[in-house]
Amino acid sequence: MEKQSVVHRLRLKVKARRAVRRALPFVASLFLATPLAAPVTTTAARTQSTSATAPVKRALAKVMFAQGTRQVYNELKLSEKGLSFDVFEKAYTGYMNLRIQGKLNDQRQLLTVVDFNLPSTEKRLWVLDLEQKTVLFNTLVAHGHNSGENMATNFSNQNESNMSSLGFYVTDTEYYGKHGRSLKLDGVDQGYNDNARDRAVVMHGADYVSEDFIRQFGRLGRSLGCPALPMDQYAQIIDAVGGGTCLFLNGNSPDYQSQYLNTDLAASAFAAADLGESV
Template sequence: MHQTSVIQRKRKMLRARVARRVLPFLASLFMATPLAAPVTKSMAGSTGNEMRMPNSFVSPEVVFEQKLRATYNAIGAEQQGLKFETFAKAMTGYLNLREAGRLAEDKQLLTVVDFDLPSTEKRLWVFDLATNQTKFHTLVAHGHNSGENEATNFSNTDASNMSSLGFYATSSEYTGKHGRSLRLEGLDEGFNTNAAARSVVMHGADYVSEDFIKQNGRLGRSLGCPALPMDLKDEIIEAVNGGTCLFINKSDAGYDSKYLNQDAAVAALVSSGNLVNQS
């Protein structure tokens, strides 16, 4: 019972700290964000001229989604084929990782790979959240044993030759058998934390091209690496190296993460201010 009470007190203290940081921020948002409910005339009273004020409280969850949607729209991600649900997961993790100090302070880049899409479609995005721009939108390969044109199987096991889902932090560059390459640190226990041991890295490959698709009906496949087109790999590696966020998504694949904590994401949103304002 004593241990339970200590845990409960710690949870209350955490919620209180988040509330102290979030409430002033939300108050400023309420002033800038139009209320969802319109002001309507009241049917009560004898004059018929009284006005009923709407309920002005908007939950942190609603405001958080509004801010994400504003950023999603500003970037034009929907027109580029990225679903809002995938973008929202990626942004939630990005904000969690910033709050946890796992990402570089001087780069506001988010790389998303969406394996809901087949290999014949451009399914890698690099977003600059400081300017709300898409720096890159291109093809990317999945692991040989993850599937043919579509990635359906994933693993964190060495020699599985499968892709691994979840959040990564980019690390340092090196020159290997694929030339210029970028180390990746898997951050989701049970899903991708063996990335370094498996040599899962970003690198270029000749089999990631429109010509390969025309000849084979799909991209070639890697040993688990998110392999890039040869003509873009240097630019992408140069941009995202050194502690930026990579999220590899597949819906309905049993993936979950501690970095999808919305409370922590809201707290990070307060301190970073990197999402577009709706005012």
Template sequence: MHKFLLALITVIFFTTSFYRIETNETVKAPIQIKKSIENLSLKSLSAAEQIYTSLNFENITKLDPEVFHKAYLGFQNLKKAGKLDADAHLLSICDFSLSSTQKRLWVIDLNEKKILYNSLVAHGKNTGEEFAQKFSNTESSYQSSLGFYITETTYNGSNGYSLKLLGMDTGYNDAALQRAIVMHGADYVSEDFIRSQKRIGRSWGCPAVPRALAEPIINTIKGKNCLFVYYPDADYLSHSKWLKAEEII
């Protein structure tokens, strides 16, 4: 009997010794591990992804993340090439893959991770009706031009307060100054025009914006800042030198 009790005690000891006693520390461990993984994931994100995920698109048109990534890559490469100042932090993006009835222009403060403006913007009359389809770098084509631009000085012309644009993509938009492709305000870029025509009006190739927003937008982005006019054109996307280098992480 004595031997049987001894054997039973031994079995009970070994079977219970494998049970883990839950303490506050062991309960907290999975939570702490999860937080560590989340912090590691955040650090591994690229600068572009970190900025994009911080942008607030509530009540405005959402910018496609892939378009933003391309715009940011070109912006960084323009800075590396000395085309933009080292402290430049404003990036304007026009997505001509969207309907002209959508607010497809964004002005973004990259330092503040904030969208300053989201606006309607026109494409050229020979680029398309509601949707942009054809692009040109040719004089009198009345078509929009794709690519990266550096904003220059302002002036008052036939379209009112306007902003000169220097095209940075050879063969795609480098004739912008010669063609007088500028940002300006226009009455045909409006919600009223959309209601009557099911699209906004079209320019002679200029990225025209609503009359009321022309001055504040131009005054914000003038003086050597970056504007990217995007469309999923395979030829342009594969040839632009500003989209070739690896992104800075």
């Protein structure tokens, strides 16, 4: 598998460089189309050239990152699995930025996405192996009791709110609590989910997360804010994602903002890695 991974990265680099060559004439023309107002000295010309290079490189990095994100999405066949590209793009951007900041386990290239824009009756959790380009799990997941009935529409970071909290999390260690085997989560979005530890927001199994429950009540049961999982899968999911991997809870909240959705930073790191340059 190591050789396949190396070959895959080399192929990505070739495709990225092709994208750069295709985009360069267009992007560069944006800066070359505007004539200089007057002759400039050699020093001024060098300064102007340097100042023009930075926007070109940023634009090229964005082209490469957009193409790379779409490629990963297509390779994982996520459209067939019900995960929209817009949600994946946000999750992947945050994943990249968390890796840049050293907040994730370098040995575990996993990304877990939950889309609370979907009803609880749909399989709205995906565990993605970004190295092997496979979907490890696609299953049901519950939201908080006060976040809504079948649809989660309200979110909170407050104690005893019994709501889900949106944003990026980093998984930690497991423990045995009132729900049995559970996985601790660290919320990294200040003001949105950084109170997860105090609220005991964790991954755990629950018997109200099942197709039988949906048939009986028309929706899943609800947690006190935890992303609760089906009893027949929660242990395997905890085994897979524990120990420093990325979890992203998406939802329809116009107030939500995150430093980890910085596309410029993620694109710069992505392009630098593919081209063998420093960030």
